[in-house]
Amino acid sequence: MNKIYVVGGIIIIVAIIGVIFLGNNTKAPKNQKESLTIKGSDTEVQLVSALAEAFSKENPGIDISVTGGGSGVGIASLINKEIDVANSSRKIEDSEISKAKENNIDVQQFILAIDGLSIIANPNNKIEKLSVDQISKIYKGEIKNWKDVGGTDKKIVLYGRQSTSGTYTFFRNFVVKDDYSPEMKNMEGSQAIVDAVKSDESAIGYVGVGYVKDDQGNVRNDIKILPVIGANDNAISPLDKEAVQRGEYPIMRQIFQYLAYLPNKDSIMDKFIRFETSEAGQKIIEKSGFYTLTNSDIQQNESLFEKIK
Amino acid sequence: MTLIKKQKRFSGYAPYFIFGTTAVLTVGILIGIFAFLFIIGIQAFSSIGFAEFFLNSDWNPNSFHTPSWGIISMVVGTLIVSLLSLIFAVPFGLAIAIYLAEIASPKIREILKPIIEMIASIPSVVLGFLGLLFLAPLVAKVFTLSNGLNALTASLLVAIASLPTIASISEDALSDVSSKFREASLALGATKWVTIKKIVIPAASSGLMAAIMLGLGRIIGETMIVLMVAGNTRAFPQSFLDSVRPMTANIAIEIKEVVTHSLHWQALFAIGLILFVITFIINFAADYFINKNKL
Amino acid sequence: MKQGLLRERIYFFIFKISAVLGISILLVTLVLLFNSGHSVISWTFLTSHWQHQNITKGGIFPAILGSLYLGLGVMVISFTLGISTAIFFSEYNKNNLVKRILQLTIRNLAGVPSVVYGLFGLAVFVNFFSFGTSLLSAMLTLSIMTLPWVIVATIEAFSAVPQKFRESSLALGADQWQTIRRVVFPIAIPASITGGILGVARAMGETAPIIIVGATFYLSSLPSSIFDKFMALPYHIFILATQHSSPFATSYAAGSALVLIALTFLLSLGSIIIRYHLRSKKDW
Numbered sequence: 001m002n003k004i005y006v007v008g009g010i011i012i013i014v015a016i017i018g019v020i021f022l023g024n025n026t027k028a029p030k031n032q033k034e035s036l037t038i039k040g041s042d043t044e045v046q047l048v049s050a051l052a053e054a055f056s057k058e059n060p061g062i063d064i065s066v067t068g069g070g071s072g073v074g075i076a077s078l079i080n081k082e083i084d085v086a087n088s089s090r091k092i093e094d095s096e097i098s099k100a101k102e103n104n105i106d107v108q109q110f111i112l113a114i115d116g117l118s119i120i121a122n123p124n125n126k127i128e129k130l131s132v133d134q135i136s137k138i139y140k141g142e143i144k145n146w147k148d149v150g151g152t153d154k155k156i157v158l159y160g161r162q163s164t165s166g167t168y169t170f171f172r173n174f175v176v177k178d179d180y181s182p183e184m185k186n187m188e189g190s191q192a193i194v195d196a197v198k199s200d201e202s203a204i205g206y207v208g209v210g211y212v213k214d215d216q217g218n219v220r221n222d223i224k225i226l227p228v229i230g231a232n233d234n235a236i237s238p239l240d241k242e243a244v245q246r247g248e249y250p251i252m253r254q255i256f257q258y259l260a261y262l263p264n265k266d267s268i269m270d271k272f273i274r275f276e277t278s279e280a281g282q283k284i285i286e287k288s289g290f291y292t293l294t295n296s297d298i299q300q301n302e303s304l305f306e307k308i309k
Numbered sequence: 310m311t312l313i314k315k316q317k318r319f320s321g322y323a324p325y326f327i328f329g330t331t332a333v334l335t336v337g338i339l340i341g342i343f344a345f346l347f348i349i350g351i352q353a354f355s356s357i358g359f360a361e362f363f364l365n366s367d368w369n370p371n372s373f374h375t376p377s378w379g380i381i382s383m384v385v386g387t388l389i390v391s392l393l394s395l396i397f398a399v400p401f402g403l404a405i406a407i408y409l410a411e412i413a414s415p416k417i418r419e420i421l422k423p424i425i426e427m428i429a430s431i432p433s434v435v436l437g438f439l440g441l442l443f444l445a446p447l448v449a450k451v452f453t454l455s456n457g458l459n460a461l462t463a464s465l466l467v468a469i470a471s472l473p474t475i476a477s478i479s480e481d482a483l484s485d486v487s488s489k490f491r492e493a494s495l496a497l498g499a500t501k502w503v504t505i506k507k508i509v510i511p512a513a514s515s516g517l518m519a520a521i522m523l524g525l526g527r528i529i530g531e532t533m534i535v536l537m538v539a540g541n542t543r544a545f546p547q548s549f550l551d552s553v554r555p556m557t558a559n560i561a562i563e564i565k566e567v568v569t570h571s572l573h574w575q576a577l578f579a580i581g582l583i584l585f586v587i588t589f590i591i592n593f594a595a596d597y598f599i600n601k602n603k604l
Numbered sequence: 605m606k607q608g609l610l611r612e613r614i615y616f617f618i619f620k621i622s623a624v625l626g627i628s629i630l631l632v633t634l635v636l637l638f639n640s641g642h643s644v645i646s647w648t649f650l651t652s653h654w655q656h657q658n659i660t661k662g663g664i665f666p667a668i669l670g671s672l673y674l675g676l677g678v679m680v681i682s683f684t685l686g687i688s689t690a691i692f693f694s695e696y697n698k699n700n701l702v703k704r705i706l707q708l709t710i711r712n713l714a715g716v717p718s719v720v721y722g723l724f725g726l727a728v729f730v731n732f733f734s735f736g737t738s739l740l741s742a743m744l745t746l747s748i749m750t751l752p753w754v755i756v757a758t759i760e761a762f763s764a765v766p767q768k769f770r771e772s773s774l775a776l777g778a779d780q781w782q783t784i785r786r787v788v789f790p791i792a793i794p795a796s797i798t799g800g801i802l803g804v805a806r807a808m809g810e811t812a813p814i815i816i817v818g819a820t821f822y823l824s825s826l827p828s829s830i831f832d833k834f835m836a837l838p839y840h841i842f843i844l845a846t847q848h849s850s851p852f853a854t855s856y857a858a859g860s861a862l863v864l865i866a867l868t869f870l871l872s873l874g875s876i877i878i879r880y881h882l883r884s885k886k887d888w
Contacts, residue, residue: 184542189846191846328696342716345724401625439633592712
């Protein structure tokens, strides 16, 4: 009888060890495998999925997976050693870079595109334009009615993203410069904000410029995209491509991809980011509504490519 | 002779051991869930402090200034949705149960009961989706709000999700009441309704309480519906037409952005621990009610 | 007396209306979904790979496959663990205290919110065992969720086998294990499996745990091992409903929801009908 207990116990212990061993083995270094795991920014998820799809068509047999969740999710997963590429619509923080270093992750920055963060309202709202200061006060909760800024007489309803979102963080740090009003509704994704603003006449929201266009690249007519008053007192729309690329639109930003390691030349990661800078990739970026890089951005990426050679 | 005896005993003990081990594993899993939640959550408590956690109404771990870790707004959010859902689901569920157990003919009952139970098969993400699409705008129109993402909309949908549980278990409880009671009452001249009201329902009361408790457990644990239609604001809710952010939705939203082992990660497990303890207490109560009248 | 009758009539009417209302909820749900989504359902929709840029050209096959894989994995794992536990409970255990502990365990496992399972799955399978956000982690997490239902269904099934069957078998010289193996198990297993399948159907509809433990938004190829990433129907619906920017996203979400409901309803309804059939065929 005792023999049975011993044998049974050994079998169970061996099974558990075997399973853990198996699990750890499949987390082999990802450099050399033919797969790419990308996670992060919701602002970028449609764009990067489209890029991945086009890339896969030209390179069959390669596994690429793209998931959203927010820039915070991407960077956290990067630090947790779970993925290869983090999409992030905000710059990675120094504290995050050092946390990654502690896990032996040498984060590389790749600038993907330019985004003109758009402020949107309902088409029935009389509002014509807003200044950065007004936007900040609105999202802090200090300005509560549309009529105080030139719109219809209605209490302003704030829509924003979740704290997982890079857009949330960027907008807060760069425009609001304070905590958001607790009344702000934290929506699940940029599309949820667009849907809400579309049907709520009192709404205001912020989304990446890619989301104010439909999937054919045409500007949506079910929301109002508000021009923002820039440095020279001109109201500039985020749809004004030249103004954005000249840096005149007040709320523009680079959107990034953070790599978990420096890829080997001709590895799948290397090929993918080169594809993103290729003409085909740039076309997809434009079609998705974003803007192509300025020269200084391209130069920054060049230094990354230098390292890969 | 001894050989045969040994074989018999062998087959007697090995299966016992194997099956017993799996049973132990099952209990171990439950204990494991609690253990993981406890070990990780407790670290959050020690770093954040009970006062800050339980008495502060602002949850803002990624604050521009200092992070705050108060769960009161979320707890109140959970409470409001739970209360509203109960208000809708319990009378509705009991009415259906009474109909099925006392009034409907056996044939109708055979057909209707499974149909009601099929409502439980509707995935909550589908209910949330339909809520977003149809119910929220309806609520907005009825209450002249600018949008329908609030506690009320969420509660209506959560009530629908928990209805089958309450109705089905209540129906079981009512049917279990021995027909002798009903017949005696009718023989004494009482009408059917009086019989139900004064005899059957009180007799089934512990089973009915259990049904309500189990429905409550389902309601408190509901995540997807509240995630999609409750509005998700940090602010302390002041009416049932305000947006709320229940504990379940908060965990589902923030868990993916936290770095493993960070304070925020631990804090979310702490919230999970609280949820676990709440449902444990509710289940204990349900268990008590079920066994109360059992001889 | 007449007043009492009138009151009764009113109450009974209310109760009847409630039941009708309850059923109409189900119908309304199906009708609304059908309305929004039927235009989208086609053979291509069901069998082709997801096209991200032009969703009208693609289909939800990867999500369907992912959900089916999940369902299969959950069935294997939870049935193995659950049926064994149930057999121990109903056939081998004589101790009352153990009985109460198991009952408490099962009831509590059934009541734990799905998010909390997600947390547990994250901490244990994704992190501690390092399985990562994979099919395996999701299968294991969902199996634990389904465990209580399988156990309860099996215990019920085994209890329904009359004691005299066991006694006759033992009287004929078989030992306990042989009795279970050859007499009780074959009779009880169909009811147990159909009950368990109800639980599996529920697990296939769950979203919160797989958000936490691992589904993806876009996948360029189908999962080939349990350590791979996967797409799944509930997560797909969630994303289409809240995050996709195509104007067709809503109808695609509705279409996917119809497919998911068709799957869960088929499983649930199927097992309910089979169970009913088995019950009526019993001749003891």
